[in-house]
Amino acid sequence: MISHLDHIVYPLPEGLFAEVIGQWERAGFIGHTRQVQHGDGRVSAFFRLSGGYLEFCSEGAVGAGEGQDLRPCSIWFCSTDLLADVEGLSPARRAALAVTEKTPLGEEAPAWLIASLPARSPGDVPVSVIQYLRGVGTDLTLLVAENGLFAISGVSLLCAQPEQDRRHCFEGLGDVTGSIGTEEGHLSIGHQWLAFLHRAAQRHSGPVDLARASCLVHLATVDLGRTTAMLEAADFALDHVPGLGLLAQSKVAPSICLVIDTGLSPAWHQAQLLARRR
Numbered sequence: 001m002i003s004h005l006d007h008i009v010y011p012l013p014e015g016l017f018a019e020v021i022g023q024w025e026r027a028g029f030i031g032h033t034r035q036v037q038h039g040d041g042r043v044s045a046f047f048r049l050s051g052g053y054l055e056f057c058s059e060g061a062v063g064a065g066e067g068q069d070l071r072p073c074s075i076w077f078c079s080t081d082l083l084a085d086v087e088g089l090s091p092a093r094r095a096a097l098a099v100t101e102k103t104p105l106g107e108e109a110p111a112w113l114i115a116s117l118p119a120r121s122p123g124d125v126p127v128s129v130i131q132y133l134r135g136v137g138t139d140l141t142l143l144v145a146e147n148g149l150f151a152i153s154g155v156s157l158l159c160a161q162p163e164q165d166r167r168h169c170f171e172g173l174g175d176v177t178g179s180i181g182t183e184e185g186h187l188s189i190g191h192q193w194l195a196f197l198h199r200a201a202q203r204h205s206g207p208v209d210l211a212r213a214s215c216l217v218h219l220a221t222v223d224l225g226r227t228t229a230m231l232e233a234a235d236f237a238l239d240h241v242p243g244l245g246l247l248a249q250s251k252v253a254p255s256i257c258l259v260i261d262t263g264l265s266p267a268w269h270q271a272q273l274l275a276r277r278r
Helices: 014-026 082-087 091-095 162-176 224-233 266-277
Strands: 002-012 043-049 052-058 074-079 099-102 112-116 127-132 149-159 186-189 192-198 215-221 236-241 245-250 257-261
Touching: 002 014, 002 149, 002 186, 002 192, 002 215, 002 266, 014 043, 014 052, 043 149, 052 149, 082 099, 082 112, 082 127, 127 162, 149 162, 149 257, 149 266, 162 186, 162 192, 215 224, 224 236, 224 245, 224 257
Parallel strands: 002 052, 074 127, 149 192, 215 257
Antiparallel strands: 002 074, 043 052, 099 112, 112 127, 149 215, 186 192, 236 245, 245 257
């Protein structure tokens, strides 16, 4: 069963990688102790919240036009038993989800199993499922970051055709989420969700530029005032966007856009995650 949103990957030009990591450190996020070196030369750094990570991956080069050489953002779900999940799908869906073993650079034993949904169309945000063969794959502590943020509560995608994208993901993941959402346009994974919003309907003329973002990560905070103050001090643009809420967009890399949510307690969130992992 898919238990939670595991991580969201933001690709960054190599020239912005260190600057964005420094920005997130100034904003008070909890950094993971280890970066990952990929076999193709890319580097990933992680910031952890309860129920998932935000991953930033150096990729491409600056100068060929903004975003031209970068892959789109990607979303990863965590499975408790990926082989069993895939085996339980219909033959057609099972054939579209090949499971591969992945090994960290310089090591021999596999550390993850991965299955990626086929993209509905070029340029779509990829969706993949991961099972950790070593370690739990997520930080389940009740640590609250210095900025008050503590959890990933969901992800919203800005799509040209949200209903088709939602149906595509539902057909690939619906049988293994263990919980099917009732809200229109959402795919629920326990108390977290993947939402599909119409890009054309999200027009806004304020300091947040939604035309430069496709993936909105919803983060829960215990102290909205502290969160907004630290994000603003770290060079994020903040604004209340009708229909979405309080958004924080990195001025360094505008594709990075967060939705700041309140009303979720760390203890409740932790209990929900633990219940899903049993």
